[in-house]
Amino acid sequence: MNLTLNETRIIRDHRMYRVILTAMSHPGSVFPVPELADTDAVTDLLGCLMDSETGFSVIGDHETARALSHRTSARQVSETEADFIIATRGSTRGALRSLKRGTLEYPDQSATVVYQVEALGYGDLSLTLTGPGVDGETELQLMGMDVNEFRQLRDVNAEYPLGIDALFLDRAGRVAAIPRSTQTGVI
């Protein structure tokens, strides 16, 4: 195979998206992302979703904001307007309550939060999940996310179908998701 750089990136975007979609349809299950570089993992991951049509806000590491702007041409906006919120240290520092949750007519016009955490699949925070995409009940363990952050996530998703969808990315390049349709509890 002798692909151009652009072609390589396009195909990688397709593969990344497929993992994100699989994660979103199986809340709480952890999936490895192929070809994810160690340093720019979140930038690589969101390249398949973000472009100049989307607004984003980074909470935490400002280097990530620069990298995302450069890679995706997405606009940096305030947290309250952002389509994508990237919480580089597993916390939105209280901003979660002010993010877009959509309207009853258009619940899709809501934020997606990407939490960068230490680890998925093991850790000190254990969650139980039920709802669409989950066969009965499943468990998700995380390291690097505060239990209060998670409680806030549950609060902002109390008025379904309004809400915020969460993606998680760990240091080993694995993803998991908790869409708003999932009912969650802390063990």
Place this chain on the structure above:
Amino acid sequence: MRMSEWLTTHLEKNDDHRNLGYPFGFMDEGAKREIRRAVLKAVAIPGYQVPYGSREMPIARGWGTGGLQITLSLVTPEDVLKVIDQGCDDSVNAVNIKTFVAKVAGIPVTTDTVMASLIQTRHRIPEEPMSRDQILVLQVPYPEALREVEPSEAETRRMHAEADYARMWLYLYEDIVRFGEITISYRYPVTVNGRYIMDPSPIPRWDVPKLHRAETLFLFGAGREKRIYAVPPHTDVVPLEFEDHLFRVEDFSDKFCARCGATDTFLDEIIDSENGGRTYFCSDTGYCAKRSVS
């Protein structure tokens, strides 16, 4: 140039999407990203119709462009593709879409449901159960289940927002008063995840129970109407019914497929124009062919 001509020329000349002058997946990246974002929201809000900017495709709107755009936005080089049209692998529309996607993504095709990782379909869900590793993309002509009772888009959006479905129930009730049963044969309305009433696309009643708590992700694309919606795996999909008028599927008792002998599949009725005799064949041709061989 017509798509069929284009496909024929390029199929013979090249065996590689890179030489076609189109990128992997055909569409521009901006279009793919918009569709991907819409699909993710659709999965997060099962049964809710996400508006999106439907693009021009090399086939006319109304011929599967909604399904095609979803397929092209998520296909990977590892996929094995199956495309069916009313259960049939070999109809013109199915073959054109299949050849096109296979070409612009450089992926193999199959008629075997079990072998496929990605299936695009019009008006049927395959008979063989699908797994959690597969995705079914359904082409949708009319995404709005409430359109029969309310012509205004603004009003149906309000009805969905408030879960105000009284008129839909009234419509079904009046149907029973008039005809003694609910007469909807395809596009049978369902409630998804206890919240949204959804049009499952023009699948027969036979296929509706397959959506309920399935292993598979179902994605619905309406290209002309510019809507995307989804049913994730393990999601409650309940057909609208009354306690004394329960939902039921088509009755094929005493009938069987004249080709493979199946008594447990959705059958197409073929009427002999000479003598008026009726024979039945499996609508799912891939499954029928598999059974006929073994």
